[in-house]
Amino acid sequence: MNSSTHTGGTSAEDNPVIWQSVANRFTEEQACLASFLAFETAEILDGVKPGSLVNIVNRKKPCGRNLYELWNRFGSRIMRSSPLRVELLRSGKDGLLLYLYRNDLLDTWFGSEKIRDFFTRAGYPAFSTPQAAIAELKRRMKHSEFPHEIGIFLGYPLKDVEGFLGWSRLPFTCQGPWKIYGDPRLSIALAESHRLCRRRMIQTLSTATDPLRCLADCSPPPGSHPPSLLQ
Numbered sequence: 188m189n190s191s192t193h194t195g196g197t198s199a200e201d202n203p204v205i206w207q208s209v210a211n212r213f214t215e216e217q218a219c220l221a222s223f224l225a226f227e228t229a230e231i232l233d234g235v236k237p238g239s240l241v242n243i244v245n246r247k248k249p250c251g252r253n254l255y256e257l258w259n260r261f262g263s264r265i266m267r268s269s270p271l272r273v274e275l276l277r278s279g280k281d282g283l284l285l286y287l288y289r290n291d292l293l294d295t296w297f298g299s300e301k302i303r304d305f306f307t308r309a310g311y312p313a314f315s316t317p318q319a320a321i322a323e324l325k326r327r328m329k330h331s332e333f334p335h336e337i338g339i340f341l342g343y344p345l346k347d348v349e350g351f352l353g354w355s356r357l358p359f360t361c362q363g364p365w366k367i368y369g370d371p372r373l374s375i376a377l378a379e380s381h382r383l384c385r386r387r388m389i390q391t392l393s394t395a396t397d398p399l400r401c402l403a404d405c406s407p408p409p410g411s412h413p414p415s416l417l418q
Contacts, residue, residue: 209392210250219250220257221265222398228271228287229388230381232405236342237296238288245282255282269402274321276328286321286340289405293317293340301345308354309336338365344374 206226213219230236245255266273270289277284296302297317306320307313314320320340327334338348343365349355350368357369364381367374391401 206389207249209389210248210252212392213398216252216257217261217265218398219252220254220261221402222392222395223254224265224269224287225392225398225401226385226388228402229384231271231287231289231292232402233384233387234289234292234405235377235380235384237292238286238340238342240276240337240341241285241287243283243285245280258283265399265402268399270405271402274325276325286324288317288321288340290317292342296339296342302339305336305339305345305349341365344377347374 206223209222210219213222227241228239231239243254243258247253271287272290274286275283276286294317297320311320311323324334324337324340335352336348338351346357347365347368350357351366360367360369360371363374363378392398395401
């Protein structure tokens with residue numbers, strides 16, 4: 188999916204954006220966890236994605252911290268200071284899987300007639316709040332590793348989710364962060380906007396003294412809004 192032309196060597200823009208590049212800046216444990224969550228939810232905070240899955244494994248990161256232990260100690264406190272909401276999808280001794288989301292974005296996304304029709308076709312009962320749809324997703328996850336419709340909860344383009352489910356005749360086009368069907372331009376542009384959100388967050392965290400403030404800020408930068416996902 189990288190459309191840049193390599194002329195030899197690797198530029199800063201080509202380097203993968205990873206949280207570990209700033210993790211060692213935060214010596215206080217709560218700040219360390221907050222910086223990780225801010226990075227993992229950068230697209231949501233910028234308003235270009237309604238929700239994300241965040242996997243927290245019960246083992247030490249390269250920085251020496253066990254984020255699973257930190258979540259159990261500080262997770263609730265951190266989330267209380269953020270407009271983001273969190274649902275625990277799975278939990279076990281090996282780690283936990285969180286769904287973090289912005290209720291306003293998810294409510295707007297799920298309010299679309301096309302998305303409502305999608306959920307009806309997927310067998311979801313009628314719902315009036317995003318939380319009811321999330322509850323049904325959690326119920327289904329007890330019987331399936333990842334129900335295929337989960338892409339809608341992550342803000343993936345409707346055409347790609349329907350293509351993955353085999354509900355459309357659009358051909359598989361390319362592999363990005365998700366499988367892309369039909370005209371790839373919308374999907375590639377969206378994936379690139381996600382990457383740019385994370386790059387901006389890394390830049391912010393590289394100078395931030397309090398990453399909790401990053402989690403509290405839902406003011407998208409100019410030009411960060413994605414194209415319509417309903418095509």
